Amino acid sequence: MEKIASFTVNHLKLLPGLYLSRVDEKDGVAVSTFDIRITAPNREPPVDVPALHTIEHLGATYLRNSGRKDEVVYFGPMGCRTGCYLLMFGRLEPRDVFGIVADMCRFILSFEGDIPGAKPVECGNFSEQNLPMAKYYIGRYLVELEANKRFVYPE
Numbered sequence: 194m195e196k197i198a199s200f201t202v203n204h205l206k207l208l209p210g211l212y213l214s215r216v217d218e219k220d221g222v223a224v225s226t227f228d229i230r231i232t233a234p235n236r237e238p239p240v241d242v243p244a245l246h247t248i249e250h251l252g253a254t255y256l257r258n259s260g261r262k263d264e265v266v267y268f269g270p271m272g273c274r275t276g277c278y279l280l281m282f283g284r285l286e287p288r289d290v291f292g293i294v295a296d297m298c299r300f301i302l303s304f305e306g307d308i309p310g311a312k313p314v315e316c317g318n319f320s321e322q323n324l325p326m327a328k329y330y331i332g333r334y335l336v337e338l339e340a341n342k343r344f345v346y347p348e
Contacts, residue, residue: 210343239274243323287344
């Protein structure tokens with residue numbers, strides 16, 4: 194079997210950043226997958242589950258209500274819990290989505306109140322949320338993203 198693209202990235206050198214993971218095209222429609230890497234894999238603990246769940250709920254809510262909502266295909270956590278994937282229509286580069294990702298982070302950091310979609314009728318694990326820890330992880334990530342603008346996977 195062929196190795197999937199994300200398994201070819203050297204996770205021992207990977208740092209927090211915003212990376213283009215892949216571009217898929219079918220019937221003339223392109224979808225760009227972005228790796229929003231929140232923690233350094235295998236060197237930092239992964240994002241704890243309740244915080245990652247809150248990042249997912251708030252991030253998806255922001256993105257699907259933003260001025261670019263028609264471009265958003267999907268936003269959700271990675272299985273390794275070191276970040277999230279953002280899928281958007283079009284052949285895009287990290288610089289093309291930097292603004293919306295940074296704005297999403299600022300939305301999460303300023304959010305107060307009930308987590309959208311965190312009711313039993315709306316979510317399969319509604320009670321596992323942690324807004325303060327979500328803000329902690331996203332705050333660290335945004336500082337890293339804005340300071341270092343890592344857009345290219347390490348060799």
